[in-house]
Amino acid sequence: MPETPYLVICPEQVRANFRALAGALTAARTQGTRIRYAVKAAPVDAVLTLLDGEGAEFDVASVGEIDQCSRLGIEAGKLCYGNPIKKSAHIAYAHAAGVRRFAFDTEDDLLRIAEHAPGAEVECRFLAAAPESRTPFGTKFGCTPGEAFRLLVRARDLGLTVGGPYFHVGSQQLDPDAWRIGVEQAGELVNALADKGITVGAVNVGGGLPISYAEPAPEPGAIATAIAESATRYLPAATGLIIEPGRALVGNAGTVHAEVVGVRFAPDGRRWVYLDIGRYNGMAETENEYIAYRFVTDRDGDPVAEAVVAGPTCDGDDVLYQRTKVLLPTTLRAGDRVRIPHTGAYTASYSSVSFNGFPPLTVHVSGAERE
Ligand SMILES: Cc1ncc(COP(=O)(O)O)c(C=O)c1O
Known part of the structure; x- marks a missing residue:
């Protein structure tokens, strides 16, 4: 036995988690939901390879995570550079590596994406009015919804492809209503963008899905249902969903x-x-x-x-x-x-x-x- 401490990861449990989440989401939303694994939660080669085989996309936060995915043969088209904090050189590196999706929350970052990743698809992260999670982000990320609207219109004018609005309700979020609030706010943005002639392909409802530790948490399926129900209520039928879990797939x-x-x-x-x-x-x-x-x-x-x-x-x-x-x-x-x-x-x-x-x-x- 190896000397402690060490972590043992069971990839088959990750597969089961992925399939359960995909099942819960598609049961309630016919056009399917793209699941994008947040690599930072457990950047383990076997986990990434398995999820790639299951059809996942990947949220990467740095050049290091992009390199890891390409070393494993994961197509760059499946990656989204989701960290709103990034150097111009790293945007250019990602673009040269084939990454075509980026998240942002400031005009400065948007302009640098337009310059170093021309034509890329962008998702704008807004700060949802959701209750605090167990490990909250505070106000580190996300602009106001009004600013997200302005910036996504600007993105179109800069020749970028508008992916859509994006929010993250904080990690280990125990309240399913957090997503209902976020989806409702995203829906308002989708409709306002439609009035400007911009069709949003998908709303990114982020990660944050909780798991049970000493304190029990709602099942990921319960969160998936809350997301799907609010999507049905607040989003046009043709608008897709992207979900970006880390903890819920590997925890x-x-x-x-x-x-x-x-x-x-x-x-x-x-x-x-x-x-x-x-x-x-x-x-x-x-x-x-x-x-x-x-x-x-x-x-x-x-x-x-x-x-x-x-x-x-x-x-x-x-x-x-x-x-x-x-x-x-x-x-x-x-x-x-x-x-x-x-x-x-x-x-x-x-x-x-x-x-x-x-x-x-x-x-x-x-x-x-x-x-
Ligand atoms: C951009 C982004 N997406 C997704 C996640 C995954 O969050 P969680 O593990 O709470 O699902 C994180 C976590 O920090 C994140 O920063």
């Missing part, structure tokens, strides 16, 4: 395997359990205790008590949970194995820095890995 397909490094009682009497995985080598989404992972040990069934859970580095912020109530077996000892289910998304891809000399999280691809 439940991965399990982190870790080990207890030590257990200590602090002067205030609180029990601290130190794991060999922390904020810097995979558990970045515990920042602000946003995502509450579950812990599975071989001592489950023994009496439990509250514990602070921390990572292995010398850094004071490398604490996973100190406000969230985590109950762990009182018998837990150094050397015990700990499994952390549903860690397929945003774990290995965040652990890219060897902070304190701890190596990035390694990834193994397996047959069956679910807790």
Whole structure:
């Protein structure tokens, strides 16, 4: 067995997730929905190749992700450079590599796309009036809907192809109404653009589909239904849909395997359990205790008590949970194995820095890995 910590990803679970989502979407929307996997969630070769075979498109955030897709033989026409923050040189690089779809949210970015990727198809990201998600984007991305209208008209005038409006309701979004709000706003934009003679091919409803961690989440199918219903209500029948999930395709397909490094009682009497995985080598989404992972040990069934859970580095912020109530077996000892289910998304891809000399999280691809 490899030394912990490591992540095991089960590609067949990713396939099942993809098919379930595609099924839920097409059941309610006849012209079909394009599923665009957000590569950043788990940029694992086996996952990308499998999803390519399933007919997915890919949301890429950087030149590095474009290179990874082309190395795997994924057609550039299936990629969308969805990060609104990008250098001109990287737009030109993507265009030279065959990428023809880009997202943007400022006039500056739009002008640079028109210059370095002439004729490309563009999606304008607006800030939907949706409730906050568990790991929110805040106002980092997205213009107002009014500005999106102006910029998409401008895109047409610059010789670009208008893809359509685009919103992302924040990652791990637990409220299906978030998409109803976004789709309604997008519908207003689609109609306003039609009045200008611009036909929108598809509305991009982004990612954000949640999965269950310690806190249960609505099934992706329930979100898909909310999207499809609101699309039927607010969008012209001929307008397609694009959905851009990351977490919902890979989250439940991965399990982190870790080990207890030590257990200590602090002067205030609180029990601290130190794991060999922390904020810097995979558990970045515990920042602000946003995502509450579950812990599975071989001592489950023994009496439990509250514990602070921390990572292995010398850094004071490398604490996973100190406000969230985590109950762990009182018998837990150094050397015990700990499994952390549903860690397929945003774990290995965040652990890219060897902070304190701890190596990035390694990834193994397996047959069956679910807790
Ligand atoms: C542009 C874009 N699309 C899609 C996603 C996927 O989001 P999620 O994993 O919440 O589905 C992200 C996540 O950060 C993103 O930045």
